[in-house]
Amino acid sequence: QASAPRGPRSAMTARLLLPILLLGVPTAALVSSRAAAGLAAARPATTTLSMSGGGGSADALLEQARRLREEAERMSEELQAQQAANPSRTVTVEPATPRVVYKPRPVSELASALSGLPVGQSEAFAQKLADLKAEGALELYASERLEPSRTIMDAFRAESRIDPDDLRLEGPAVDFKIILGAVLVVSTVSALTAGSLGGGVGFVLGYVSALTPVAFVGLGVVAPGIITAVVQGFQARFDDAYRRSVACHTASTFLVAYATGASVLTMADGAVTKVPTYFDRLSAAGTAALPPAKPSYDDPPEGEAEAAAAEGAEDDGRLRRGDVDALAVRALAGAVGECILAGKSTGASAGLVLGLQDAMTVLRPRMSDEEQQNETRWAAVTAFRILKKNQRVLERMTDLFLEGRSIEEVIAEVEGLPEGK
Numbered sequence: 001q002a003s004a005p006r007g008p009r010s011a012m013t014a015r016l017l018l019p020i021l022l023l024g025v026p027t028a029a030l031v032s033s034r035a036a037a038g039l040a041a042a043r044p045a046t047t048t049l050s051m052s053g054g055g056g057s058a059d060a061l062l063e064q065a066r067r068l069r070e071e072a073e074r075m076s077e078e079l080q081a082q083q084a085a086n087p088s089r090t091v092t093v094e095p096a097t098p099r100v101v102y103k104p105r106p107v108s109e110l111a112s113a114l115s116g117l118p119v120g121q122s123e124a125f126a127q128k129l130a131d132l133k134a135e136g137a138l139e140l141y142a143s144e145r146l147e148p149s150r151t152i153m154d155a156f157r158a159e160s161r162i163d164p165d166d167l168r169l170e171g172p173a174v175d176f177k178i179i180l181g182a183v184l185v186v187s188t189v190s191a192l193t194a195g196s197l198g199g200g201v202g203f204v205l206g207y208v209s210a211l212t213p214v215a216f217v218g219l220g221v222v223a224p225g226i227i228t229a230v231v232q233g234f235q236a237r238f239d240d241a242y243r244r245s246v247a248c249h250t251a252s253t254f255l256v257a258y259a260t261g262a263s264v265l266t267m268a269d270g271a272v273t274k275v276p277t278y279f280d281r282l283s284a285a286g287t288a289a290l291p292p293a294k295p296s297y298d299d300p301p302e303g304e305a306e307a308a309a310a311e312g313a314e315d316d317g318r319l320r321r322g323d324v325d326a327l328a329v330r331a332l333a334g335a336v337g338e339c340i341l342a343g344k345s346t347g348a349s350a351g352l353v354l355g356l357q358d359a360m361t362v363l364r365p366r367m368s369d370e371e372q373q374n375e376t377r378w379a380a381v382t383a384f385r386i387l388k389k390n391q392r393v394l395e396r397m398t399d400l401f402l403e404g405r406s407i408e409e410v411i412a413e414v415e416g417l418p419e420g421k
Contacts, residue, residue, distance in 0.1 A: 107416035142261035252337025
């Protein structure tokens with residue numbers, strides 16, 4: 001059967017399909033090639049061991065490393081030239097100070113090493129103890145750093161469980177009412193005895209019994225310290241509890257001084273024990289004073305106080321804030337130590353307390369009233385922490401001072417290893 005001839009519609013269809021076919025083949029090839037490239041990129045890379053290939057990348061890395069070495073060498077040469085031109089600005093890295101290991105020595109050996117401790121020579125005293133500490137023979141000496149901070153009284157009460165009134169910072173507690181009552185009783189008995197005796201003896205005894213209470217009251221007003229000294233002398237002779245309290249007071253002050261690195265200036269005779277005094281830019285009498293060459297109590301010129309307080313400033317002998325801090329802790333240590341061991345204090349050392357007050361007055365820049373009160377509170381807390389941490393040492397020191405041991409013997413006993421151990 002003969003096919004029907006193609007008409008105008010067939011020709012039109014052919015004309016439309018021809019451009020599509022001509023564009024379709026290249027487009028399909030392009031799409032196929034891009035799809036293949038995408039699949040190749042998505043396919044995990046494989047590692048191929050080869051002695052060839054990639055030569056261009058390696059050369060680039062070597063060239064970059066060479067440039068970096070040249071830059072480092074150039075900077076090193078510039079730094080050396082700068083240090084040579086400015087030697088004072090050269091930075092030196094000091095090696096770390098090795099930690100000293102405590103190696104206790106037998107008491108007898110340590111006592112021998114401490115023999116001839118130069119009491120009264122501040123620098124020599126401190127140097128000898130520092131040398132022994134560097135050798136590992138001493139652990140407690142200069143082990144505490146004083147860092148003043150703002151302190152409230154409630155913090156002292158909460159931490160120490162001590163009533164501030166029990167410290168008796170106003171001085172030794174002597175009940176003058178009881179003493180006056182005893183004086184009146186003795187005077188009354190003397191007056192009755194004088195009446196029964198009669199004659200010249202009775203007459204004199206009557207006048208003495210009448211004048212004694214008046215004299216006692218007058219002495220108590222003018223010079224109460226004399227009465228206090230008499231009472232304390234009587235207690236030191238006959239009251240064992242009082243003797244131990246005094247020894248504890250001395251031991252507490254020495255323990256805090258020793259732990260903070262103070263040097264012993266003198267060893268004075270006390271009613272019960274030897275009493276050390278300490279070097280801290282204060283006079284041997286315990287009162288603060290500026291050096292004779294600089295007796296002015298006026299504020300220094302503007303900027304001078306800051307320059308003197310700056311680290312590394314030349315020591316010109318002026319009283320420093322650190323001196324006041326150390327004195328404050330020592331001034332309260334005795335009373336605090338008594339409260340720790342006995343629950344109450346016989347009173348703060350009058351000499352140390354007065355010395356602290358004078359020191360805070362002399363110090364420049366001036367300390368405000370609030371700063372002085374905070375200094376006292378902080379000192380009480382600091383003394384308590386040091387003594388409480390070393391309570392066993394404090395108890396042992398109390399016994400040693402009560403026995404009349406020397407400073408060398410006290411240090412050897414608390415720092416040394418007991419014989420046979």
